[in-house]
Amino acid sequence: MPWLGKKNSENAEKILVTLLTNMLEGLPKQTSCAVRLPDPMRNALVYAATYLKGNNRRVFMAKTVLSLGDGGQRGAEKALGWNRKTIRKGMHELQSGIRCIDNFSGRGRKPIEYYLTKLSTDIIEIVKPDSQADPTFRTTKIYTPLTAKAMHVRLIEAKEYTEQELPTIRTIRNKMNNLNFYPQKVAKCKPVKKIKETDAIFHQIFKINKETDNCGQSLRLSIDAKAKVNVGPFSRGGKSRQGEKASDHDFAPEIILTPVGIFLPLYDESFLYFTQSKVTADFIADCLERLWPELKWRFNPDILVINLDNGPENNSHRTQFIKRIVDFALTNMVSIKLAYYPPYHSKYNPIERVWGILENHWKGELLISQEKVLGLARSMTYNGVNPKVELVEGIYPTGVKLDKREMASYEEKIVRLPDLEKWFVDIPVNC
Numbered sequence: 334m335p336w337l338g339k340k341n342s343e344n345a346e347k348i349l350v351t352l353l354t355n356m357l358e359g360l361p362k363q364t365s366c367a368v369r370l371p372d373p374m375r376n377a378l379v380y381a382a383t384y385l386k387g388n389n390r391r392v393f394m395a396k397t398v399l400s401l402g403d404g405g406q407r408g409a410e411k412a413l414g415w416n417r418k419t420i421r422k423g424m425h426e427l428q429s430g431i432r433c434i435d436n437f438s439g440r441g442r443k444p445i446e447y448y449l450t451k452l453s454t455d456i457i458e459i460v461k462p463d464s465q466a467d468p469t470f471r472t473t474k475i476y477t478p479l480t481a482k483a484m485h486v487r488l489i490e491a492k493e494y495t496e497q498e499l500p501t502i503r504t505i506r507n508k509m510n511n512l513n514f515y516p517q518k519v520a521k522c523k524p525v526k527k528i529k530e531t532d533a534i535f536h537q538i539f540k541i542n543k544e545t546d547n548c549g550q551s552l553r554l555s556i557d558a559k560a561k562v563n564v565g566p567f568s569r570g571g572k573s574r575q576g577e578k579a580s581d582h583d584f585a586p587e588i589i590l591t592p593v594g595i596f597l598p599l600y601d602e603s604f605l606y607f608t609q610s611k612v613t614a615d616f617i618a619d620c621l622e623r624l625w626p627e628l629k630w631r632f633n634p635d636i637l638v639i640n641l642d643n644g645p646e647n648n649s650h651r652t653q654f655i656k657r658i659v660d661f662a663l664t665n666m667v668s669i670k671l672a673y674y675p676p677y678h679s680k681y682n683p684i685e686r687v688w689g690i691l692e693n694h695w696k697g698e699l700l701i702s703q704e705k706v707l708g709l710a711r712s713m714t715y716n717g718v719n720p721k722v723e724l725v726e727g728i729y730p731t732g733v734k735l736d737k738r739e740m741a742s743y744e745e746k747i748v749r750l751p752d753l754e755k756w757f758v759d760i761p762v763n764c
Contacts, residue, residue, distance in 0.1 A: 391423030618657035
């Protein structure tokens, strides 16, 4: 109650109950159902019952009714507007000394997940393939071109919901926002260009990724390199609570680190490999070979599906990359499928969401040493999972490539998808 303090403590409520009960006991008890109370007294009782909560409110009602004498329950219902069921419950608590436990959280309207238990999971399965990280990495939001109205249609077509059982468009929009998916509303999230094969590439990628995630003998990886990290007292556009000041200009850094990430989208696990060398096809292949023993032991997959962005060091026509991947497949007896995202759409690659989390995690810090870079990378979490971080020593030479005769022998071991030869490459292995 305001006149007893902002928060109603139990002591204050007990004082109020005792005070008003003593006042009522001074009144003559009524012998009829028509309880007549002075207006100031009636207003005080209604006011007190409004601000008391739970057991204290019910006991107060019960003591008030007892003070009114015969016909008190019906009279209190008529004169004070109190519910007789609540009064009876308070009488039972007062006489037995047992306090009933309130379940206020169980009241009211149930959330839609109470009736449609798989709705959130189905929304995630539909939105994730069509979503991209923020290209500027200024936020960890995931943008999607799907509107709530389009999601409503997808749920009916893909997940076999009926029009009657689905919630309103506004509820679906709120669910998408709660899951950190935001409809694409700003120009910065739109790809710069779109080639004529873009839609066909996305259709094939969605198909392959879905088949892989639903197959127990297959494993999907997402691989990409992040922008170079200058080690030194340089600003990354963030703010620090400690008030650290960065250099006004980015002078030549002593160390430049480049991370390459391998991400398991189905498990939210990431493996980050930092190097001072340039990221080459050999470095990417070495990172995969470093990780393979763990993947083999945990999942033992027959097929690896690798999502890539067709960058200069890992595209399907980089001869050294194809050579290393084919050798890896034949050595480890595992079939590999390379699925590339279309140009200007690399932010749809799942590993980009990890880079967005990492950039927002350390942008307020001064990356003044190699140890701090690696330490901050280890402390970052993606959906509650910390990445495994490793520094790879050594220098990788650039410009390594195969001649046409050597490449021809490797082309015989791979299968390219007709009409989308650059984007989908299969390396079958007969186990």
